Amino acid sequence: MPRTESHSTREDELAFELDPEDVPVNKLTSFHGRLQHFLHRSSDEMTDSPAARTTAISQPTIKLEDTETKDQAIQDRAEPIKPSPKRRKAVQATSTTISRPPTRSTPPSPNKRKRNTPAPTPIPLGPSATESLLRDTIPPNLIxxxxxxxxxxxxxxxxxxxxxxxxxxxxxxxxxxxxxxxxxxxxxxxxxxxxxxxxxxxxxxxxxxxxxxxxxxxxxxxxxxxxxxxxxxxxxxxxxxxxxxxxxxxxxxxxxxxxxxxxxxxxxxxxxxxxxxxxxxxxxxxxxxxxxxxxxxxxxxxxxxxxxxxxxxxxxxxxxxxxxxxxxxxx
Missing domain, CATH: 3.40.470.10 (Uracil-DNA glycosylase-like domain)
Incomplete structure (x- = not known):
């Protein structure tokens, strides 16, 4: 009977921890890393009969890796993932680039004052390409x-x-x-x-x-x-x-x-x-x-x-x- 009382006490504690109204918790942390020693059963299946205890003992032990995966999935649903500062900046830059409308070149305002650039000074070129100041020197009877x-x-x-x-x-x-x-x-x-x-x-x-x-x-x-x-x-x-x-x-x-x-x-x-x-x-x-x-x-x-x-x-x-x-x- 002492063994039964001990088992009953543990089941009560398990039922308390698995209350559906409670917030999901990390069972791996809650049970000090010994979650694989506990079997998840409904309240109807938890009896004091030797057959039930035998069945419970004969069921395969849950692997730690599977439990960690389930716990992580529960935690992911409970708490949203916060992106790192670098990822947040990258996302903001991407969204800014996509949402930014295409820029259009606007013509200069007609009221904008133009710079008063001085006109280049013309260089005197002398006679045009078809003219020459050279004159013939051909008096009669030259040698x-x-x-x-x-x-x-x-x-x-x-x-x-x-x-x-x-x-x-x-x-x-x-x-x-x-x-x-x-x-x-x-x-x-x-x-x-x-x-x-x-x-x-x-x-x-x-x-x-x-x-x-x-x-x-x-x-x-x-x-x-x-x-x-x-x-x-x-x-x-x-x-x-x-x-x-x-x-x-x-x-x-x-x-x-x-x-x-x-x-x-x-x-x-x-x-x-x-x-x-x-x-x-x-x-x-x-x-x-x-x-x-x-x-x-x-x-x-x-x-x-x-x-x-x-x-x-x-x-x-x-x-x-x-x-x-x-x-x-x-x-």
Whole structure:
């Protein structure tokens, strides 16, 4: 009987703990980790008969892992899971991103004051691309008329022939003996009176270099040049650059000049400006004086120009033309 009383006391305690009106508790904690020693039965099945006790003893013991799972499920239903601070921030960021409406670019308000930015100061560019301040110097009966391709940009702006510092024109005139000193570009319009030497171009449009001219422009300048020569009748014509003679050749023969047909110097039988009563002026083809042309060395250019210079000096002597020496104040 003492054993029965002990068993009855334990059942009463179990019934008290399993009261359905109580709040679910963690049985694993409540029974000090010995939950597997207790069998869950209804009140009807709890009797004092030996058969019932035998049945209760013979039932399999509940595993701790299963009990822990059930207890955890009960606790999960009883208490909601609180997310960690990091997870809470991530959820808030996600919800903010999803719920945020798409932004639209709004046009600037018409009442918004504009910044008063000063207008750029225009840079004076001189004459337009089709104009040049350079003028021909072709008085009648010159000893030599120099014919260039076209004015450079600096020449078109200044109005002085071969005005760029890199151009070798004034240097070669002096080294060849055509001029008695190395003149400045500003002396362009003094050459006829000082040396009986004039200047013109086959194309009047100024460009950075002669390669920017088309063949059509060069060809169109040939009859104009022929007319100038026929009108003023210089004793000889010097074409300053191979390209000028190539244009004359194309106009006269309707084809380009072959490599074996070209040579610098005097062109025999190829006078320019031929007209009634005049046989025309002999043609001398000199090298270009442009600083951009590096196909020939300076020594080679000076040799070709020296041939022309010898002829000019001789013709001046025949005429009795004495080159004038410029005064110091004119230099």
């Amino acid at each position: 030599l008329l120099l014919v260039g391709v076209n004015p450079g940009i600096m020449t078109g702006i200044s109005g002085y022939a071969y005005a760029h510092p890199s151009n070798l024109f004034w240097k070669l005139l002096h080294s060849s003996g055509i001029t008695s000193m190395r003149h400045k570009p500003s002396d362009t319009y003094k050459l006829p009176s000082l040396y009986s030497v004039g200047n013109t171009n086959i194309v009047e449009r100024p460009t950075r270099d002669a390669s920017m001219l088309s063949r059509a422009e060069m060809n169109a300048g040939v009859p104009v040049l022929e007319a100038k020569i026929a009108a003023q009748r210089p004793e000889a014509v010097c074409l300053v650059g191979k390209g000028i003679w190539e244009a004359v050749w194309r106009v006269r023969r309707g084809r380009g000049i072959r490599k074996e047909e070209f040579r610098y110097g005097w062109q025999e039988g190829e006078n320019m400006g031929v007209c009634e009563g005049w046989a025309g002026a002999p043609v001398f083809v000199a090298t270009t004086t442009s600083g951009l042309a590096a196909g020939m060395k300076l020594v080679e250019k000076e040799a070709i120009w020296a041939e022309l210079g010898e002829w000019v000096v001789r013709k001046r002597q025949e005429r009795g033309f004495v080159p004038q020496i410029m005064k110091q104040e004119d230099i």
